[in-house]
Every structure is written in structure tokens, then in C-alpha cells.
Amino acid sequence: MSIGGTSTGIAHRAPTDVYSPRKYKPTGRRVFGLDKIALTLVMLYLLIPLGATLWFGLNTGNGFDLSSYQRIFSDPDFSQTIITSLELAIGATILVVVLVTPTAYWVQLRIPRARPLLDFLSLVPFAMPAIILAVGLVQEYSGTANPLIGYLSLGLVPVLSKNFNIVNTPPLLVCAYVIIALPFVYRPIDNSLRAINTTVLTEAAYSLGSGWWRAFLTVILPNIWPGIISAALLTFSTVMGEFTIAQLFSIYTFPIFLNNVGQEDPHRAASLAILSFILTLICVLSIILLVRRRPAGLGKDGQVEIGTAK
Amino acid sequence: MQPQVARGIADTATARKPSEASTRTRRQGGRGWSYTLTSWLGLVPFLLFCLLFEIFPAIIIIQGSFTDNNTGAATLDNYRHMFSQASNLHAFQTSISISIVTALLGGVIGGFAAYGVYNLRTGWLRNFLIGFSSIAANFAGIPLAFAFIATLGVKGFVTVAILNWFHANLYDLGFSIYQFWGLVIVYTYFQLPLMILVTLPALSALRPEWREAATNLGASNFTYWRRVGLPILLPSLIAATMLLFANSFGAFATAFALAQGNINLVPILINYVVNGNVTIDFGLGNALAVGMIIVLLVAVSLYTAMLRRVNIWQGR
Numbered sequence: 250m251s252i253g254g255t256s257t258g259i260a261h262r263a264p265t266d267v268y269s270p271r272k273y274k275p276t277g278r279r280v281f282g283l284d285k286i287a288l289t290l291v292m293l294y295l296l297i298p299l300g301a302t303l304w305f306g307l308n309t310g311n312g313f314d315l316s317s318y319q320r321i322f323s324d325p326d327f328s329q330t331i332i333t334s335l336e337l338a339i340g341a342t343i344l345v346v347v348l349v350t351p352t353a354y355w356v357q358l359r360i361p362r363a364r365p366l367l368d369f370l371s372l373v374p375f376a377m378p379a380i381i382l383a384v385g386l387v388q389e390y391s392g393t394a395n396p397l398i399g400y401l402s403l404g405l406v407p408v409l410s411k412n413f414n415i416v417n418t419p420p421l422l423v424c425a426y427v428i429i430a431l432p433f434v435y436r437p438i439d440n441s442l443r444a445i446n447t448t449v450l451t452e453a454a455y456s457l458g459s460g461w462w463r464a465f466l467t468v469i470l471p472n473i474w475p476g477i478i479s480a481a482l483l484t485f486s487t488v489m490g491e492f493t494i495a496q497l498f499s500i501y502t503f504p505i506f507l508n509n510v511g512q513e514d515p516h517r518a519a520s521l522a523i524l525s526f527i528l529t530l531i532c533v534l535s536i537i538l539l540v541r542r543r544p545a546g547l548g549k550d551g552q553v554e555i556g557t558a559k
Numbered sequence: 560m561q562p563q564v565a566r567g568i569a570d571t572a573t574a575r576k577p578s579e580a581s582t583r584t585r586r587q588g589g590r591g592w593s594y595t596l597t598s599w600l601g602l603v604p605f606l607l608f609c610l611l612f613e614i615f616p617a618i619i620i621i622q623g624s625f626t627d628n629n630t631g632a633a634t635l636d637n638y639r640h641m642f643s644q645a646s647n648l649h650a651f652q653t654s655i656s657i658s659i660v661t662a663l664l665g666g667v668i669g670g671f672a673a674y675g676v677y678n679l680r681t682g683w684l685r686n687f688l689i690g691f692s693s694i695a696a697n698f699a700g701i702p703l704a705f706a707f708i709a710t711l712g713v714k715g716f717v718t719v720a721i722l723n724w725f726h727a728n729l730y731d732l733g734f735s736i737y738q739f740w741g742l743v744i745v746y747t748y749f750q751l752p753l754m755i756l757v758t759l760p761a762l763s764a765l766r767p768e769w770r771e772a773a774t775n776l777g778a779s780n781f782t783y784w785r786r787v788g789l790p791i792l793l794p795s796l797i798a799a800t801m802l803l804f805a806n807s808f809g810a811f812a813t814a815f816a817l818a819q820g821n822i823n824l825v826p827i828l829i830n831y832v833v834n835g836n837v838t839i840d841f842g843l844g845n846a847l848a849v850g851m852i853i854v855l856l857v858a859v860s861l862y863t864a865m866l867r868r869v870n871i872w873q874g875r
Contacts, residue, residue, distance in 0.1 A: 282675075283671055284671050284672070284674040284675035284678060285675045285678075287668055287671035287672045287674075287675055288671070288672040288675030288676060288688070289675075290668070290672075291668060291669065291672040291751050291752075291755070292688070292691075294747075294748070294751065295691065295692075295695045295748065295751065295752065297710065297717065298706045298707055298709075298710040298748065299706065300716075301706075301709050301710035301715060301716030301717060302705070302706040302709040302710065302716075304709075304716050305709030305710075305715065305716055306709070348604065348605055348608060349605070351601075352601075352602060352604070352605040355598075355601040355602065356602070359598040359601065360595075360598040360599065360601075360602070363599070363602060366606075367605075370606075370609045370613065372859065372863070373613055373614075373617070374613070375802075375805050375855065375859050375862075376805070376852055376855040376856050376859045377613075377616075377617055377852060377855075378808075378809025378810075378811070378826065378851070378855070379809070379811065380809070380811045380826045380829055380830060380848075381616075381617075381620060381809075381829070381848045381851060381852065382613075382616055384616075384620065384829060384833050384841075384844055384845070384848060385615070385616025385617060385619050385620045385848075386612065386616050387833070388616075388619050388620075388623060388841060388845075389615050389616050389619050395619065395622075397618070397622060398615050398618065398619060401610075401615070401618075402610070402611065402615065405611065406611065406615065409611075424608070424611075424612045425612060427608070427612070428609070428612050428613045431609075431613075483697070486697055487697070490697075490699070490700045490701070490702065491700070491812075492700050492701050492811075492812035492815070492816075493811045493812050493815075493826075493830075496815075496830075496834075497830065497833075497834055504700060504701045504702075504812070507701045507702065507705070508701050508815075508816050511701070511704075511705045511708070511816060512819070515705065515708050515709065515712065515714075518705040518708070518709075519705055519706065519708075519709040521702070521705070522701075522702035522703070522705045522706045522709070525698075525701075525702040526694075526698055526702060526706075529694055529697050529698050530694055532697075533690060533693050533694045533697065534690070536693075537686075537690050
């Protein structure tokens, strides 16, 4: 690591920095140390495949043209799967925000004791990746009677699987996506709630005569908006790219279309990969732009949480 | 007890003056049971959802791994089956080694790169790199696999470039994007930016005062890192590496699209066993899944244990 001595560091520091202690970092005097080399290499590593994919998609073997993009846009499956994925993504995003936000607020306000439980529930998806969750859900709602689960759920699971027949349906897929999204939805929302003084704000709202819901919707919600936006857009971007569960449920979504195309034509698949990169780009850029405007609830580095559609 | 109960009900029914209520009840030593009850009732929708779609699937996997597919009787046959086939054990071996290799690669190189970002003084460049890292960390799954086929596949951009410039064919040299090391290269793509994003907050917790104090006491740069910097960062670094491990251990889509089943990883094997065209064996799938959960539990418990240590240092 490239660290000069602190004593020399002070002498070399730009004069403006002397008066801004926050900017003062007594490190990195040398222009190019190991850390900068690693950073440059990593950025090259991240950029080269993108450039190569763009090139590969435009290159049709005899010259460069946009024919692979034309073929994609004229494919009826493209628009159909994009719409399916959009519906799933919007459904999962709305459901996860509606489910988590009031709960996190309620826990903060009324039962901080339950926080470890929520932490645990939002940590479980780390130990239970999408493929396992999907295999479990398929068996749970397959309709074969499972006395233990029927008993534990007070008869709810048998009703859902027999009367509503939800196995392998889009609604169950949306529910699975909500679970996958929990780790990176709960944390930013909970952090935003902790960053503002929830109890004082709520009590102020109460004393001015508003009820619980009104306090939540008009006082708390506007204050934790950045956390909710970043959670929502991450969920959206994750669901748009999720393949594992959709594949197991045999629901024809955009990533499955992408996989099918890739098996026959890698050039078109490369162009599709660029399109989904642009989609991710739009989501992350919106997080950065929308969240930057209101600094409350941001992580230390304006950090964006990370989705898990691997 | 009676006024307390009444208080609790009034509190939740109208929810007008909780501050007054809370001071009063606190003086009386604790809230009423109905207040507690309504507090927990507010959690019911969320908990019910998690039970139905998160906890029950886990229970079914574990229970199913000890159940015979046909008779439904309790049995250890699924595990016997799992351990008797060399390909199953080989899948665990491949999955674990690929996760360790990519977690270490991502952890070490990404750690240095994160330090590079931390040292950057230009604000816009720093913001750009952080933003780009979040995009790259989220760019995974199927598109990533095809991006790498376009880059390092048989006719990929880099393969062709190396052939034209150095007259060396990577695929003649034994490299293949569809094999173990190819998959390592692809997984590292999402591991590196993830490491940068996870490590940056930990680096910001390093206080300049500590370095000043160490330097004043005569510590060299190396001594500072060995005695102060690294010991403080170590829990965060281990936690981050565990996150990377879990991240690549559970990854399915990337490997599936890339190798179409040519690489024997546990998630691919599970998918094959429960979703194959030939036979469907949920018992074996469940046993494999339990194996995966056990490996991941080790990683996740190390992760949480390390995070707890981090919180001590950062005084949270």
C-alpha cells in the first residue's frame, strides 16, 4: 500500500485541506501505489467485457451493423417476456415495500425487542439461495399433503395449494422474489428509520392530532424516502434479471428468453446482455440521482446496496 | 393491573398521547399485556408472509431430506444416496473450491481496490467508481454469462485479439471459459465490485488519529498496518469475504447459462435432480440442499460474528 509518512504528508498537503479536517487523510502521497494499480486493474476488468460484448453484438461476421438489435426488437417473444418481467418486477417491488416499511417502522416504534427476529428473517436468504428456495416452494405448494406444514400453517398452505393452486404461478413467483429481496430491502429501510428520530417525530405527529397511519404516511414516509427508493429499485433490477426460480417454475420471463436466444445466437445474446446492462444502469443511476437529493438515510459513502440475482 | 390494561387499549385504539402514556406506564413498571399483544399483532402480516414463503420451504427441505420419496417414511437413504455417488461429492468439492478461490481473489484484489477508492481525492471520480461498482455488482446472472462468452468465448473479442496480436490461441493452450477457471474469471466479475462496496464503509471507520498516534510513537508504515490498521480491519475483511463466499456458492444462473450443465456445481446438480428430463428425485435434491445450507450457515455465522466485532470497534 502506498503510504508516505504522516509528517511529510502534512507539508505536501494542499493549503485548502489544512482547514478541512474531514478531507485530511494522511495517506496516499505516492501517485501510483499498489492500491491504485489494483483499482485500475479492477476497473479494466469490469470495463473490458462490456466493451467486448458491445463489439460482439454489433459484429455480424461481415462488418458492423445493428441487425442483431433489429432482430431482437422485431421478435414478439422479446416484448412479451419484457412485459412479463416488468409485471413481476413491479408486483414484487410494491409488495416488498408495502410489507417491510410499516413493519420496520412498527418494530422501531413499538417493539424494538423484535428487531433480532427481523434481522434473522432478512438474513435467512443468505443461507438459502434462490435455487433452494424454489425447490422448497415447489414441494410446499405441490398439493401433496404434508401434515406437518398443514398443521403448522393452521391449514393455510393446503388451502393455498389446493383451492388456489398457486404452485408455479406468477403470484407465487412474486412472493419468492419478495423473500429474495428481503436482505437488501429491510436494511436500507431500517437504516433510514434509525437515522431519523422516529419516536420523537411520531409523538409530535400524535400530539398534533394525527393517528398512526397519518403519522406514518405524512411524517415518517417522506423522511425515509431515499431508503425506500433504493430498496425498490434494487428489487426491481434484481427481479428483471432473475432466472433461477422462473426457470424452475417454467414461467417465460426475460432472462429465460435471453438464455434461449443465447443457445442459438451468441451475437444476439450479446446485444441482449448490453440491453440488460443498460436496464441495470438506469436503475442504479436513478438510485444515485434520486437519493443524492435527500441525504437522510444514506449510507456512509452514498453506498448502494447490492442485489443478488446471481 | 386494570388501569394499565385500559391505558394500553386506549393507547392503541386512538393512539393519541403515547408520550404521556409511556411515561405513566413506565412509572408503573412496564406496559400492559394488551399493549404488548397489539404490538406483536402489528407484526403478524410480515411474519405470516415470511413463514409461508421463507421458513416453511426451509422446513420442507430439511424434513424432505429425511423422507422417502415414495413411501413418505423416515429414512436416511437420501443422504446415503448422496454420499454413495462420487459425482455428488465432486460437485460439493467444485462448488466450495470455486467459492473459496473467487472469494479470496475478490477479497484481496477488491480490498486493495477499495483502499484505492478510499484514497481518491477527486470527488466525482470516487462517486463514479462507486456508482459503477454498484452497477457491476448487480450485473450478474444470464447477461453476465453471455457477456463473457462474447469476451473470452471461442470467437470472443479478447480471444480473437490475443490470436491476432500474439498469435496464441487461448483454447489451444488449454483455457476455456466453460471450465473451472473460466467460471472463476466470470464470478470474479461480480465479486470485485461487491468487495469494494462492502469494504469502503469499513475503511472510512479507520481514524486518521490512530495513524498519527502510531507514527508519533515511531511506527513505520508497515508496523502501522501490521499492528493497528489490519487488526482493526480484519473482522470487516473476513465478514466481506464470507459474504463473497456465500454469494458465489449460491450462484446458479451464471454457471447454468455459461456451461449448460457442463460444470458440476451443487446448485446445477440440484436443478438437474428436481427438474431433469429423466428422473425426478426430490429426496436427493433436498439432501443436497441441506448440504448447501450447512456450508452456507458456517459462512453466515462467521459473517455475523465478525460484524459484531466490527460494531464494537466502530462504537455502534
